[in-house]
Amino acid sequence: MEGGVEVFGFWPSPFSLRVELALKLKGIQYQYVEEDVLNQKSDLLVKYNPIYKKVPVLVHHGKPISESLVILEYIEETWKHSPILPQDCHEKALARFWAAYIDGKVVSALGKVCGSKGEVIEEAVEEAKEALEPLEKELKSNKFFGGEKIGFLDIVGILIAFWIPASEEALGIEMLTAHKFPNLIQWIEELANDNVVKELIPKKDDLVTHMKTVLGKN
Structure with missing residues (x-):
């Protein structure tokens, strides 16, 4: 091309x-x-x-x-049309901060969960929950991190929305509970109902099967 x-x-x-x-x-x-x-x-x-x-x-x-x-x-x-980053400089900086947080703290915690076995996995799950708590607070009751439409941080956080639930099923664990993370759960539902997201996201069953294969759970 x-x-x-x-x-x-x-x-x-x-x-x-x-x-x-x-x-x-x-x-x-x-x-x-x-x-x-x-x-x-x-x-x-x-x-x-x-x-x-x-x-x-x-x-x-x-x-x-x-x-x-x-x-x-x-x-x-x-491509400056349909911006995904906030236009306000402070809000833009915050979006970048939280994106770095996700790729640092959250990805690291999730990797530890996937790489743990036995009793150690329980500690790793608790660590992952702690990593998700600041994002739950940051989201508040907003539809998306980007406000009323999907933005930069929602795009970065896509692994939380769909890969964590698949990991939960593949490993038989629970991280994103509705009681502890109501805002994130609602956010996931909003993302899942978006037509563009639906077009791209792999089927959960396919993700679970892939994860089980990679993690040797099959």
Whole structure:
């Protein structure tokens, strides 16, 4: 797709889905390239992302950009219509802060849950809940983190909305309870009912099966 937009992704990856969601919300046409990151990465992926050799990679006019948060910023700056970041400087900074929090604290906690066994997993689940609590408070009773429409932080938080529930089922655990996280649960329902999100999100059963396979739970 010379001169256009390509997205190199992996269907179970919430990070590559972030990129697709941002492009879809802005109405940007792109070509999606599925990568078999678990078995055989393509030569193109390694060429475009030689440092990390992982998805997602966005290629625009032949120039590659990697790392999902960096790509989201690039998309926002390149196609300024239908902004996903707040226009107020302070609110924009807060969105970036919470995005970094999700990719740091929450992703790390979720990784620990998925990598734990036996009694240790209970401690990891509690740690994950603690990591989610500030986001529950930040969301308050808003429809989305971005207000009335999906924004930057909602896109970044997509892994919380759909990958945590799939992890719960795959591992037989409970993290996002309605009693403890009513705002996040309502937010997940709002996301799940969005037409653009519905078009992109993998089926939960497929995600659960994939996670069980990767975690050796099958």
